[in-house]
Amino acid sequence: MKKEQVVNCQFSVWYPIFKKHTIKSLILPLPQNVIDYLLDDGTLVVSGSDHNTQQTNTNRDSDAEEDIQWSDDETTTTVTAPEFPEFTSKVQEAINALGGRVFPKLNWSAPRDANWIALNSSLQCCSLSEIFLLFKSSDFITHDLTQPFLQCSDQDSPDPVINYELVLRKWSELIPGGEFRCFVKENKLIAISQRDYTQYYQHILKQEEQICHAINEFFSQHIQYNFPDEDFVFDVYRDSQGRVWLIDLNAFGEVTDSLLFSWEELTSGGIISQQQEGPAFRYTNSEVTVQPSPCLSYRIPRDFVDLSTGEDAYKLIDFLKLTKSQQEESEEEEEEENPPQ
Ligand SMILES: Nc1ncnc2c1ncn2[C@@H]1O[C@H](COP(=O)(O)OP(=O)(O)OP(=O)(O)O)[C@@H](O)[C@H]1O
Ligand SMILES: [Mg+2]
Structure with missing residues (x-):
């Protein structure tokens, strides 16, 4: 895979070519100060309003011994969130023009590894602050x-x-x-893989031929010879009426997940020689049992999320009780080890 191929797979390169066959989208240049903000580890969330005020807990009981110490100091700190008023209004205008709910991406990637952090556990966004939260939490965006x-x-x-x-x-x-x-090699469609390979879909087994035929037609009528490279990977969606849509274009190489194929197979010619009548088609069959989702390793434990968002109040109470009893235990142990003189 050459750098030029990666350049050609940018959204703004392929979208104008295949606009008619894909989901309606808008592209906004990312200002340098926004890029700097996305790469800055220090600030997590931008409020979208003027200021984001974070207060330390100053509301304390008179009995200081019993109280949980939330912070070392008792002063009120004000964190000024970065502001991008012009960019924010351009983004909001674009979101509104697209119906109020969008799927955000950068030049190549969507923050698929970060959906766990969103309140709705989805990549659906209605504002720039939601987009920032996903982007800043995503290794794919970085x-x-x-x-x-x-x-x-x-x-x-x-x-x-x-x-x-x-x-x-x-x-x-x-x-x-x-x-x-x-997967397209030398302008030939050599292989098709089910995208969500961790699941078994009965309809794919039943409609194998129709699916293969529809994708082949779509490729030869709309995609083949229209893309600047002869090797590339494209993603499609076949809707309930059987119509095929282009979802994304990716580089033909290791950066792109080869799903139910291996890059070795795809590049060595093994796949090409096997198929005379069309692309190799692979999907998950019923014999395969539950597999973990590919983005699982990017997530954090559910308990942690519940605790941090205060979503489950009982869990928080249990957690605090546990911490307290552990503290008491260790104090007792210390006392046993060092009996008071
Ligand atoms: N407009 C959309 N609305 C809702 N969901 C979408 C939309 N576009 C894509 N998706 C979902 O998000 C998934 C990832 O989208 P996309 O392929 O654009 O991301 P990506 O970062 O390029 O992924 P990859 O790294 O696998 O190439 C798609 O498989 C699809 O399920
Ligand atoms: Mg992609």
Whole structure:
């Protein structure tokens, strides 16, 4: 995979070519101060309002011994959140133009690894502050911003200049069983994989031929020879009426998840020689039992989220009781070890 191929897979390169066949989207240039903010580890959330005030707990009981110490000092700290008024209003305008709910991305990636942090556990956003929360929590977004050419074979050539962009796509309820990833080598569709391979979908087994046929038609009529590269990976969605839509374009290489194939198979020619009549089609069959979701390793324990958001008050009370009893236990142990003189 060459740097040029990565450049060609940017949203703003492929979207104008295939606009008619994909979800309506808007592209906004990302100002440098917003990029700096996204890369800054220190500040987590921007409020969207003028100031974000964080108060330490000053409301304390008279009995200081019994009280939980939330903070070392009792002063009130004010954290000024960064403000991007012009950008904020442009983004809000774009969100409204797309129906009020969007799926956000950068040049290549969506923050798929961060949906656990959103209140609705989804990538659906209605405001810039929701987008920021996802972007700042996502390793995939950081990858786009800091090392987009990481796995390219032409490391000695200078990195092409990238103009970072915020991509807002109209929110669409996509059924995961309708999503497929298609691998194109030398302008030939060589392989198709079920995208959500951790699940078994009975309809895929039943409609294998129709699905393959529909994707093949879509490729030869709309995609083939229209993209600047001859090797690439495209994602599609087949809706309930059987119509195929383009969802994304990705580089043909290790940075792209090869799902039910391996990159070795896809690049060595093994897949091409096997198929005379069309692409190899792989999907999960019923024999496969439950598999973990690929983004699971990016998540944190549910208990932690409940505690931090105060969502489960009883869990919080249990947690505080536990901490207190542990403290008391260790104090007792200390006393036993060092009996008072
Ligand atoms: N407009 C949309 N509305 C709702 N969900 C969407 C939308 N676009 C994409 N999705 C969902 O999000 C998933 C990821 O989207 P997309 O492929 O654009 O992200 P990505 O970061 O490029 O992923 P990958 O790293 O796998 O290439 C899709 O498989 C689809 O389920
Ligand atoms: Mg992609």
